[in-house]
Amino acid sequence: MSERVVSEEGRRRRRPTKHGTVLSEELIVGTALRLIHEHGAAALTVRRLGSALGADPSAFYRYFRDTDDLLLAVADELIGRTLRGWRPTGEWRADLRALGLRMHADYQAHPQAALLICARVTGRANETRSVETILGILRGAGFPDAEAVRIYHVFVDQTLSFAALDAATLALPAEVREAEERAWPGTYARLPADSHPHVAATAAVLVAEMRHSAYPAALEMMLAAAAARLCRVHAEEDG
Template sequence: MAEGRIPAERQRRRPTKSGVVLSGDMIVDCALRLVAQHGPDALSVRRLGAALGCDPSAVYRYFHNTDDLLLAVADRVIGESMAGFRSSDDWVADLRDMARRIHRGYREHPRIAALAAYRVTRRVHEVRAVETGIGLLLGAGFDEATAVRYYAAFVDTALGHAALDAAHLALPPERRARDDGAWRDTYQSLPADAHPQLAAVREYLPLMGENSFETALGLLLDALVARAAG
C-alpha cells in the first residue's frame, strides 16, 4: 500500500463520544487549530482525541501516524492557498500570483510552515499546484528539464521565504522587536572607519529588517523572462 493512503474501509465516518461524525477532514481541521493555538507539540493523537471527543486510536483509522497527518495538514494549506486560482495568458503574472498565494498561505499558518514548508505532501493539492506551475513554464517555451528545474527554484523561493517569515513570527515579541530594530540601533551606529561600506548605506540599513519576499520574487521572475526571451 502506498504511503499516505488509507484503505476505503478505514475512511468510513464514525461518531465520536459526543455523537459528532468523525472524518479525515475534521481531524485535519482540528490539527490546524491545535497547532495554531499550542504549537507543534499539540500534533499528537492524545491531544487530537481529547479535542475531538474520541478515542485517540480513532485517528489511526484515517492517518497512519502523526507525520501522515502533518502532510495532510500541509496539503490543506496548499489547497486553501490555491483556491480560486485561474491561469491567464500571462505566465509571469500567473507565477507571481502562485508565489504570493503560497507565501501568504503559509504565513497565515506560521507554525505549520515551520513544520512542513520543506516537506513533499504527495497529495492532491500539491500535485495540482506542481502541475500548474510546470505547465506555466512549459507554456513560456522552456524545455521539459529546464521547466522542472526552474519550477523547483520558483517554489523553493516562495516556501523558503514563508519558512523564514514563520520562524521570525514564532519569536517572542520582545526578541522579534530587538532583531527588527538591530539595523537601526546597532548597524547604523557602527563607526565609518571600521565599516566604510555600511557607513555608505547607513540611512538605508533599516531596509534590511523589511520582508524581502517581493524583491526576491521580482528578481526571479525577471530572470525567467530574460531566459525565456533568450
C-alpha cells in the same frame, strides 16, 4: 500501523463525538492545523487531537497511519488553500508572481506549521495539482521541458525557503523578535562612517528594508532571470 487504515466508507463515524461533531479527515486536518498554530509541534499528538475533537484518540487511526501521515495531509491542505485562492491570467510572469506571493502568505499565516512542512513532499492530490499547474504555466510560456523543470524547482524551493525563514522569525517569542528588530536602528544605523562606511551610507535604506521579507524582491529577480532565459531560447530558435 498501516493495517489500521480502512476504506473511506468504513471510516465514517456513525455517531457524533461528545462535542456533537462527526469525524472526518477534513475535520482532523483542520483541528491539527489549529493546534499546531496555537502550540507548535508539541500539539501534534494523538491524545491532544482526541481531546480537541472530543473523540477517543484511537479513532484517529481510522483516518491516518500516524501523526506524520497527518502532517503530510496538513501540508497538502495548505497547498490546496493556495490553489483555491489563485486565479490564472494566462500571462506566465503574472501567474507565477501571484502564485508565489499567495503561497508565501499562506505559510506566514501558519508559521508553526510552515516550520514543520516546508521541507516535506506530500505526494497528495493538492501537491500533484500544484506541480502540474506550475509546469503547465512554464511550458505554456514556451520554456523547453528541461528549462521548465529547472525553473519550477527554483521557484518552489525559493518560495518554501523564504516561507520557512520568515516563519522562523514569526515563531520567535515576541520579546526576542522585537529585540532583533531593534538591532537594525539601534545598532546598524549608529555605526560610524569611519569604521563602517558602506553601512553608514545606506543606513536609512537598510533599516527600512530589513523590516520586511526579502521574498517579493527575490521572486522578481527569479522571474526576471527566467524571462531573460526565455528570450535566449527564442533567439536560439530564430537563429
